[in-house]
Amino acid sequence: MRLVIAHCSVDYVGRLSAHLPMADRLIMIKADGSVSIHADDRAYKPLNWMTPPCTVKEMTLDEDGDQQTPLILWVVENPKGEQLRITIQKLHHELSWELGEDPGLVKDGVEAHLQELLAEHIDTLGEGYRLIRREYPTAIGPVDILCRDETGATVAVEIKRRGGIDGVEQLTRYLELLNRDDVLAPVQGIFAAQQIKPQARTLAEDRGIRCVTLDYDALRGIESDELRLF
Structure with missing residues (x-):
């Protein structure tokens, strides 16, 4: 599990298009390859997501050619060619943790x-x-x-x-x-x-x-x- 809190924007490119403007958000990357973007509301439901299998490519961009303000671009892509393009302006916090195998839900x-x-x-x-x-x-x-x-x-x-x-x-x-x-x-x-x-x-x-x-x-x-x- 990788958790990233960042000031970022998100663009979905696929059958439709969707845009989330710059704001502080939680980005969650799970071991199964899924990626989801969360705000500080909406309970458990993400603002946008990509289900597995998908690949994540990270690259560094320069904003207006200014070397002092590099942007980080994550391109999350599934086999259908649909993409989540996450542009990170500022990285606040990052944590990686191995949760291990889950025993599953135990019913009452x-x-x-x-x-x-x-x-x-x-x-x-x-x-x-x-x-x-x-x-x-x-x-x-x-x-x-x-x-x-x-x-x-x-x-x-x-x-x-x-x-x-x-x-x-x-x-x-x-x-x-x-x-x-x-x-x-x-x-x-x-x-x-x-x-x-x-x-x-x-x-x-x-x-x-x-x-x-x-x-x-x-x-x-x-x-x-x-x-x-x-």
């Missing part, structure tokens, strides 16, 4: 148990569904459940206790990766949770992802104590 007890129960009762998702495996490994993390529907099509399931937009984005990334595999493609998505926020449901359905609300007690085989007419 309820979420992990939901995954186990849904795998045991996969027909909760629909008649004819068959489990392929839990924690299906991918290059960006394990998919909670991979299964097949009644037609034999592959389905990736992301399970949350409370389903928000972040979970939909996570499943979207898995689907993009899985659909590159000719053996599995086409892969559909199901976003399953005990509670699904309205914004997350809207985003999921807009992306063709089916939402399923899970009843934890029903999966455990516990009868509801709600009053029934019959």
